[in-house]
Structures are given as C-alpha cells and as structure tokens.
Amino acid sequence: MQIQLSDVSFIYEKKKKKKASALAPAVLKQLNVTIHSGEMLAIAGKSGSGKSTFLQLLKGFLAPTTGSVLLDGVDPNTSKRPELFDQVGFIFQYPEHQLFSTTVFDDIAFGLQSAKLPREVVEQKVRKAMESVELDYEVFKDRSPFELSGGEKRRVAIAGVVVLEPKLLILDEPTAGLDLPSRTALFELLHQLNEKQGLTIIWVSHQLDEIVNHASRLLALKNGIFIADGSPEATLSDPVLLDAFGWEEPSALVVSRLLEQLGISSGNGKLSPEEAAAVISTALNQQQILAK
Amino acid sequence: MLDIRNASFSYTDWEDEEDTLHTSRVLHQVTASIAANEFVALLGRNGSGKSSFTRLLNGIELPSEGTVQVEGRFTHDSPSLPLIRRAVQIVFQNPENQQVGMTVGEDIAFGLSNIGYPQQQMQERIAWAIDLVGLDADEDRPVTRLSGGEKQKLALASVLALSPKYLILDEATSMLDPLARKQFVATLHEARKRHPFALIYITHHLEEVLEADRWVLFREGRIHLDGPPAQFLNNEALLAECGLELPYYHALALALQAKGVSVPASLGIEELRDLLCRFN
Amino acid sequence: MANNSFLLFQKQNTWLEQWDPRMKITVSLIFAASLLLNHNLILKTAQIVLLIALWWVAKLSWRALVFTLLSLTIFFISTMIYRSMLITNPGDTLIHLGALTYSQQGAIDGILMCEQIAGIVLLLSLVVRTTSPIILAEGLEMILKPFKKLRLPVHEMVMMFTIALRFLPILIEEVDKIRKAQMARGGGFHRKGISSRFRGVFPMLMPLFVLSILRAKELAVAMESRCYQGDEGRTPIRLYQMHRRDYSVLAFSAINLLLVFIV
Structure with a gap:
C-alpha cells in the first residue's frame, strides 16, 4: 500500500499541557512524505517527538489538523470512508498486554467476529495467520495465551492483527522486552511478511543496530519534523544527525567506511563482524603476497 | 558481603482437583557471593532465574532451600529484614511501577520516611539525592512530567538516598532509548565513584557491563559460569546460546582471530586502521 | 483527559494553600454546618459572597466557577419549581415569577435552598482545588489518628x-x-x-x-x-504546624457559626 502525507500538521488544541505524555498527541509540522508499497521503514525519535502522533494518523486514530493522509490515493478522513483504515494493522508496544481470551484461537479470531464469516473460513484464516507467525496451529490453538512464553505471546498478538490481512503493518517498538533470540526470530518473521505477503512495514525503533540490519529506509523525527529521510547507512553515518539525537554511529557503518576509505572493497556498507573479518583477512593475505 | 548458599527457589503455580501443589522451580542450588563494592553482571535469557535470584538478596522472597546472608544476617531471620532491605536496594525495569510519590520530592521521601530518617534532615537529603543523579528537576515536579530517562534517574535517586551497600539494577535500562541509557549508565558510575556501593547489574547488553569485575551467567535456574568477563568473551557460542550478543568489535576480533589474524581482544577502530595500514 | 487539569488541584502557592490541612478540614466542616443551620437570607448570601471572595483569593479561574455553578442549574430549577408548589400561608403576598407563583416565605425558602446547594458545592471545590490530594489525605490521617486505637x-x-x-x-x-x-x-x-x-x-x-x-x-x-512496612517507625514526610493564620481562620469560622445562632 502506498501512503502519502501532504502538508500534514497536527496541533493539539489544549495549549495548557506542557509536555505530551506517551499517548497524548504531540505537534507535527507540515509533513510531506510518501511511503511506498513494500518498504521496511524504521521510524526513530525521542518520546514526545511526534512519532506516536504520526503513527496514529496513519491508522486514523487521529485526523490531521491540516493537510491530508492518502491511503492508495484516497483520503479516508475527507471521503468519510473510515473503513479504509482497516487495511492498516497497528501493533502497540507490548501487544501481548492486550490478550484477553481463554484460547489462542479465540484471541486471534477476535477481529473476524464482526465480519460474520462461516466457521471454516475463520478457521482457515486463523490457521494461516498462525502459520505466518510460525506458531503451530494444532499445538497452540487451544492453549491459554496467558501460559505462553513472552515471545510466543507476542506472536499470538501479532497474529491477531495479521489475520485481518492488512496491507500496511505498523509496529511500535516490536522487540521491546524480548531477549536476543526472540528479537532475531521476530525480525525474520517481519521480513517474511514483507517479502512473501508484500506487506509494507513501518516500525518504531530505538535500536540503531536493528535499524541498520533490517530497515530499507529510516525516517528520523524531531520536534514534529522529519530531520532525516533516507537509507539507514547514509542517515546513521551523518555526524550532524547523530549529534542531534545524541546517537553513536553503529560500528558496522564505521568499520565498513574505514574499509572503503582504504580501498578495500566493502559490499553493502554495513558489514557484520564476520563479513568484515572475511574482507580484512583476504585483504591482509593479498598484501602479504604482494609484499613477498 | 552477600553470601548465597545452595539456594533453591520455586513458585507455587496452581492446585489441581486433588489439591496437589504444582510448583515450578526457578532456581536450583545456587551458590554465589558478592563482595563489598564489587561490580557483578547477571546474564542469561528471560526466565533463566536471574531476576528471581535478586529477589532473594533483599529478602523479598525467601529461598525454599539453602540460605542467603547479607553482611552476616540471614534473610530468613525476620527481625534482620529492615536492615537487610536498607542495605540492598533495587532499581526495577519499569519506572512507573516503582514510584510511590506524586512529585520528585515525595518519591525520594517515601523510602527515607520508611527507615525513620530524621524529619529535620529530610529536605537536605532529598536535595542531595537529586543532585547526586543530576536530575534536572526540582522536588515539586510531578513524576508524570518526567521523561523516561528522568523517571529512571529519579528511581536511582530514591534508592541511593537510603545509602545502600548493594544496588541491584534489574534491567533498569531496557526501556530507555540509547541516549537516555548512556546518560543513566554514566550517572550510575559517577554516583558510585562518589559513594561506593556494590553493583549487581542485570542486562542483555554486554557493552554496559564490559567493565564489570565478574559476569555470572544463569541458565535454566542454575549458575552456568561465574568469572571475569575475559572468560566469556572468547566463547561466542555459549553467549549466543544464552541470548547474548558480543559487542561489534569483540565479535570482529574473535572472527579475525579465527581466520588466523592476530589482533587483541580489545580491538578498536584505531587498532584496525593500524593493522590495515601496516602493509600499505 | 485534557479536562483533568481544569478540575483538579494545581499548585499556585496562594494563601489558601498554606493553611494547615487539619485546620482546613475542620474549618470547612464548621462552615458547612453554619451554612446548613443558617436560615437568614442576608447572612447566607454573605456567606456565599465570602466563598466567592475566597475563590478570588485562591486565584482560581472564573470559568471554573461559572462552570461549577452552571452544572448545578438543574438543582436550582427543580428546587424553585418544588417551592412554588408549596404555598404555605394562603394569606401571604403572592409573588409571580413567570408561570410560577410563590408565597413570600416560599420564595425565600427556595432561594435559601439554592444558596445552600451552591454554598456546599463551592466549599467542597474550594477545598479540593486549593489542597494537594496528598496533603488532604495526610491531614485526614492526622485527624483520624485517634481511631487507630480502635x-x-x-x-x-x-x-x-x-x-x-x-x-x-x-x-x-x-x-x-x-x-x-x-x-x-x-x-x-x-x-x-x-x-x-x-x-x-x-x-x-x-x-x-x-x-x-x-x-x-x-x-x-x-x-x-524500599523498606515499607506499614506506618511503624515512619517519619512523617511533611511536618505540619499550626500558625496564627490557622487559629484566626478557626476563630473566624467559629464566630460565623455563632452568628448563625444569634440571628
């Protein structure tokens, strides 16, 4: 799905409030951005920078004060078609906190209830959603979501959104609170949804390594303005931007740049330690041969 | 000294129809000790027992077997508990769920009030604690008006006001963004320099604990390995199994060593440049 | 949610905020009693004016005052309608107010009743808006201390x-x-x-x-x-001390109550 924001501003009417809380909307200023179908877009910014407001505009939880949000060319707000926002899946931080049913199946099927589908169709859809988050249907469908591990609970919660077959998936810090193996597994899953099902994915992240490794594009938001928009490699090696956020350049970018500067070819500009070691040892061997 | 001997711990989960208790054991026969002013990192996957371990240290939970001693006092000896709790303080993961006061001052005062701190000196102590963590807020600031990083600094101020001998950080940085995390860690070590205390640090981020005296790796309720960081840093497989990722340069150094390139374990960008320029 | 700040206490350090909470609670109770016992139109009106004056002293917003009073309109109207139905002394002079007819006493009673409702609500919102809830709770704890023995x-x-x-x-x-x-x-x-x-x-x-x-x-x-184990051995976070101000306020409210009995 293509999303287009033109001249979007959002102003919170009550001026009294001094600081926006986590969910209270902050101010956005004249945003112009197009998000293309199939992107893996990371959004970064401190709390209060307007991230949450921006995401809520895409889902229709908030309407822009001025400007328009177009989903595939249509503005659901002005055309009075709020159901268009149903194509957007929104996964909040710690989505497992929203689980409520006695079985995994019921929890995932919650969103299908209002469509009044025949039982077989519901079953088939839930099965597919569970497969796409790599939960075995037969093993998990009758279990209580509350007795699952943290990583599994999160998958159930994600399945509850994926089952509605959204075209755009928004995730607010999807890996918060997970340990490394669960984090890695979650991103494998997101890449699969992105590649196999063609889902556009937008996620908020504080982890620069995560952004470098998984995003195709990075939007950095500060005080309601996008101060950077581009490839993670380019933006996260820009000293001005890094300074504005108080970030440190990811090591993968530093090492790759060094190798490039020294004329030792580097592949994609973000070498993993193993890749970098391979490049370096090859280079050293060649130099040794030349020296002899 | 904190001394944990053969401590086991289990949660009672549920009762079935025949009234049999089902318990899940989260710690098995753990033995460890932590000396005064030591900096110890507790590592391991979620559910490996490291959090439960810390709950034993201040007597919030008692071991089902074995003993826990804090400065010579046993946690199962309930008259000692007030002194033990005062000596062993915890900063938790979620700042919102550990703040009792409506304002910065009230929250710091909560702990002080509990230990019967003299009323006349309370204001002074609150100001001292705010200054110690460099919190840019006066004591009347409502806690709801603090950012995530500031809230966690307040949590730190509130426990340091009690002058603990041991401070446990239970994933205290995991909800912070990178900048706030960096500032929190800097504040912590600055405070520790001025008023030394032992630090027991639970984290998934190894770069935060590279300076630790010891790493203790938990695995399925047992201490799997306990030793100086160097003992772990060359064992990437073990760390990966326990959900830990080596910092980039450490991983690079290991990968290079594996390819027969001799580099020090503490590799940096400058060392790397020197290595590559040696032949150019 | 945005209305929270509008309805609740906000620190402004006005004179009313400095009162000792124990005294504030006591004085409010005395004042409420004098409002309830007072059947003199002039005195009751004076009490309402006093409350509005205190509202001004507390630097509370006039919008909030109007909002508070307007929200009571339905009570005022129903009270007045109810009073019009009770014409106690048929011989009395009748007052016509639109479609409603009152005896003189009935009209006065109606106004007194309205003033009573307005007075109690204003008093309550004054207390809540000029005292941090924590301080109010602590004041209450100190007043209720004797009940701990029970x-x-x-x-x-x-x-x-x-x-x-x-x-x-x-x-x-x-x-x-x-x-x-x-x-x-x-x-x-x-x-x-x-x-x-x-x-x-x-x-x-x-x-x-x-x-x-x-x-x-x-x-x-x-x-x-953080060493919490009930109120055993706790030091109070704040020390409250009665000042001359508190005693004079108490004296004033006592006089106010006395006046009600005299008139």
Missing part, C-alpha cells in the same frame, strides 16, 4: 488512596491504549451496532484488569524493597 486502618486507607491517585493518570492512559489496540484488531467492530460494540467491552476490561494486577504486584515489591 484498629481502624487509617494509615492503610490513606496510603491506598494516595496510590490510587498516583496511578489514575497512568490507568487513564492505559485505557486509551488498550481501547485503540483492540480497535486496531477488531475488524471495525467499533463502527457497527450496539451489540457489536458491546462485544468490545470484555476485550478491554480483561487486559486492564490483568495489567492492573501486574502493576500492583510490581509496585508492592518495589515498596517493600
């Missing part, structure tokens, strides 16, 4: 109250988040009929319940870790 858990009740207050904004935010999260995966149930919306209630309540329990558990561990 094993009334005064401290625990006050502690529970302050914690509830502390977590209220967090819970409000949480409700908003859960509501949106369930809407996001609800397949548009919130746009459909009442029965469909009704189905959305449980999915909201259940997570809220579970989360509140989790929070409560974490908070309990955190409080215990």
Whole structure:
C-alpha cells in the first residue's frame, strides 16, 4: 500500500499541557512524505517527538489538523470512508498486554467476529495467520495465551492483527522486552511478511543496530519534523544527525567506511563482524603476497 | 558481603482437583557471593532465574532451600529484614511501577520516611539525592512530567538516598532509548565513584557491563559460569546460546582471530586502521 | 483527559494553600454546618459572597466557577419549581415569577435552598482545588489518628488512596491504549451496532484488569524493597504546624457559626 502525507500538521488544541505524555498527541509540522508499497521503514525519535502522533494518523486514530493522509490515493478522513483504515494493522508496544481470551484461537479470531464469516473460513484464516507467525496451529490453538512464553505471546498478538490481512503493518517498538533470540526470530518473521505477503512495514525503533540490519529506509523525527529521510547507512553515518539525537554511529557503518576509505572493497556498507573479518583477512593475505 | 548458599527457589503455580501443589522451580542450588563494592553482571535469557535470584538478596522472597546472608544476617531471620532491605536496594525495569510519590520530592521521601530518617534532615537529603543523579528537576515536579530517562534517574535517586551497600539494577535500562541509557549508565558510575556501593547489574547488553569485575551467567535456574568477563568473551557460542550478543568489535576480533589474524581482544577502530595500514 | 487539569488541584502557592490541612478540614466542616443551620437570607448570601471572595483569593479561574455553578442549574430549577408548589400561608403576598407563583416565605425558602446547594458545592471545590490530594489525605490521617486505637486502618486507607491517585493518570492512559489496540484488531467492530460494540467491552476490561494486577504486584515489591512496612517507625514526610493564620481562620469560622445562632 502506498501512503502519502501532504502538508500534514497536527496541533493539539489544549495549549495548557506542557509536555505530551506517551499517548497524548504531540505537534507535527507540515509533513510531506510518501511511503511506498513494500518498504521496511524504521521510524526513530525521542518520546514526545511526534512519532506516536504520526503513527496514529496513519491508522486514523487521529485526523490531521491540516493537510491530508492518502491511503492508495484516497483520503479516508475527507471521503468519510473510515473503513479504509482497516487495511492498516497497528501493533502497540507490548501487544501481548492486550490478550484477553481463554484460547489462542479465540484471541486471534477476535477481529473476524464482526465480519460474520462461516466457521471454516475463520478457521482457515486463523490457521494461516498462525502459520505466518510460525506458531503451530494444532499445538497452540487451544492453549491459554496467558501460559505462553513472552515471545510466543507476542506472536499470538501479532497474529491477531495479521489475520485481518492488512496491507500496511505498523509496529511500535516490536522487540521491546524480548531477549536476543526472540528479537532475531521476530525480525525474520517481519521480513517474511514483507517479502512473501508484500506487506509494507513501518516500525518504531530505538535500536540503531536493528535499524541498520533490517530497515530499507529510516525516517528520523524531531520536534514534529522529519530531520532525516533516507537509507539507514547514509542517515546513521551523518555526524550532524547523530549529534542531534545524541546517537553513536553503529560500528558496522564505521568499520565498513574505514574499509572503503582504504580501498578495500566493502559490499553493502554495513558489514557484520564476520563479513568484515572475511574482507580484512583476504585483504591482509593479498598484501602479504604482494609484499613477498 | 552477600553470601548465597545452595539456594533453591520455586513458585507455587496452581492446585489441581486433588489439591496437589504444582510448583515450578526457578532456581536450583545456587551458590554465589558478592563482595563489598564489587561490580557483578547477571546474564542469561528471560526466565533463566536471574531476576528471581535478586529477589532473594533483599529478602523479598525467601529461598525454599539453602540460605542467603547479607553482611552476616540471614534473610530468613525476620527481625534482620529492615536492615537487610536498607542495605540492598533495587532499581526495577519499569519506572512507573516503582514510584510511590506524586512529585520528585515525595518519591525520594517515601523510602527515607520508611527507615525513620530524621524529619529535620529530610529536605537536605532529598536535595542531595537529586543532585547526586543530576536530575534536572526540582522536588515539586510531578513524576508524570518526567521523561523516561528522568523517571529512571529519579528511581536511582530514591534508592541511593537510603545509602545502600548493594544496588541491584534489574534491567533498569531496557526501556530507555540509547541516549537516555548512556546518560543513566554514566550517572550510575559517577554516583558510585562518589559513594561506593556494590553493583549487581542485570542486562542483555554486554557493552554496559564490559567493565564489570565478574559476569555470572544463569541458565535454566542454575549458575552456568561465574568469572571475569575475559572468560566469556572468547566463547561466542555459549553467549549466543544464552541470548547474548558480543559487542561489534569483540565479535570482529574473535572472527579475525579465527581466520588466523592476530589482533587483541580489545580491538578498536584505531587498532584496525593500524593493522590495515601496516602493509600499505 | 485534557479536562483533568481544569478540575483538579494545581499548585499556585496562594494563601489558601498554606493553611494547615487539619485546620482546613475542620474549618470547612464548621462552615458547612453554619451554612446548613443558617436560615437568614442576608447572612447566607454573605456567606456565599465570602466563598466567592475566597475563590478570588485562591486565584482560581472564573470559568471554573461559572462552570461549577452552571452544572448545578438543574438543582436550582427543580428546587424553585418544588417551592412554588408549596404555598404555605394562603394569606401571604403572592409573588409571580413567570408561570410560577410563590408565597413570600416560599420564595425565600427556595432561594435559601439554592444558596445552600451552591454554598456546599463551592466549599467542597474550594477545598479540593486549593489542597494537594496528598496533603488532604495526610491531614485526614492526622485527624483520624485517634481511631487507630480502635484498629481502624487509617494509615492503610490513606496510603491506598494516595496510590490510587498516583496511578489514575497512568490507568487513564492505559485505557486509551488498550481501547485503540483492540480497535486496531477488531475488524471495525467499533463502527457497527450496539451489540457489536458491546462485544468490545470484555476485550478491554480483561487486559486492564490483568495489567492492573501486574502493576500492583510490581509496585508492592518495589515498596517493600524500599523498606515499607506499614506506618511503624515512619517519619512523617511533611511536618505540619499550626500558625496564627490557622487559629484566626478557626476563630473566624467559629464566630460565623455563632452568628448563625444569634440571628
């Protein structure tokens, strides 16, 4: 799905409030951005920078004060078609906190209830959603979501959104609170949804390594303005931007740049330690041969 | 000294129809000790027992077997508990769920009030604690008006006001963004320099604990390995199994060593440049 | 949610905020009593004017005052209608107010009743708006201290109250988040009929319940870790001292009460 924001501003009417809380909307200023179908877009910014407001505009939880949000060319707000926002899946931080049913199946099927589908169709859809988050249907469908591990609970919660077959998936810090193996597994899953099902994915992240490794594009938001928009490699090696956020350049970018500067070819500009070691040892061997 | 001997711990989960208790054991026969002013990192996957371990240290939970001693006092000896709790303080993961006061001052005062701190000196102590963590807020600031990083600094101020001998950080940085995390860690070590205390640090981020005296790796309720960081840093497989990722340069150094390139374990960008320029 | 700041206490350090909470509670009770016992139109009007003057001293917004009084309109109107139906002395001069007819006494009684409602509500909102809830709770704890001997858990009740207050904004935010999260995966149930919306209630309540329990558990561990063990051996966070101001206010309200009996 293509999303287009033109001249979007959002102003919170009550001026009294001094600081926006986590969910209270902050101010956005004249945003112009197009998000293309199939992107893996990371959004970064401190709390209060307007991230949450921006995401809520895409889902229709908030309407822009001025400007328009177009989903595939249509503005659901002005055309009075709020159901268009149903194509957007929104996964909040710690989505497992929203689980409520006695079985995994019921929890995932919650969103299908209002469509009044025949039982077989519901079953088939839930099965597919569970497969796409790599939960075995037969093993998990009758279990209580509350007795699952943290990583599994999160998958159930994600399945509850994926089952509605959204075209755009928004995730607010999807890996918060997970340990490394669960984090890695979650991103494998997101890449699969992105590649196999063609889902556009937008996620908020504080982890620069995560952004470098998984995003195709990075939007950095500060005080309601996008101060950077581009490839993670380019933006996260820009000293001005890094300074504005108080970030440190990811090591993968530093090492790759060094190798490039020294004329030792580097592949994609973000070498993993193993890749970098391979490049370096090859280079050293060649130099040794030349020296002899 | 904190001394944990053969401590086991289990949660009672549920009762079935025949009234049999089902318990899940989260710690098995753990033995460890932590000396005064030591900096110890507790590592391991979620559910490996490291959090439960810390709950034993201040007597919030008692071991089902074995003993826990804090400065010579046993946690199962309930008259000692007030002194033990005062000596062993915890900063938790979620700042919102550990703040009792409506304002910065009230929250710091909560702990002080509990230990019967003299009323006349309370204001002074609150100001001292705010200054110690460099919190840019006066004591009347409502806690709801603090950012995530500031809230966690307040949590730190509130426990340091009690002058603990041991401070446990239970994933205290995991909800912070990178900048706030960096500032929190800097504040912590600055405070520790001025008023030394032992630090027991639970984290998934190894770069935060590279300076630790010891790493203790938990695995399925047992201490799997306990030793100086160097003992772990060359064992990437073990760390990966326990959900830990080596910092980039450490991983690079290991990968290079594996390819027969001799580099020090503490590799940096400058060392790397020197290595590559040696032949150019 | 945005209205919270408008309705509740905001620190402004005015004269009324400096009163000792114990005295403020006592004085308010005396004043309420004098309002209730007072049947003199002039004196009661004077008391209302005094409350409005205090509103001004407390630097509270006039909008809030108007809002408070307007929200009582329905009570005023129903009281006046009710009074018009009771013409006690048929011989009295009748007053016609639109479609309503009053005896003189009836009209006065009606106005007195309205003033009574307005007075009590103004008094209550003055107390709440000029005292931090925590200080109010602590004042109450000190006043109720004698009841501790009767094993009334005064401290625990006050502690529970302050914690509830502390977590209220967090819970409000949480409700908003859960509501949106369930809407996001609800397949548009919130746009459909009442029965469909009704189905959305449980999915909201259940997570809220579970989360509140989790929070409560974490908070309990955190409080215990910070050496909390009931009110045993605690030093008070604030020391309250009665000043001359407090005694003069007390004296004034006593005179006010006396006046009611004399007139």
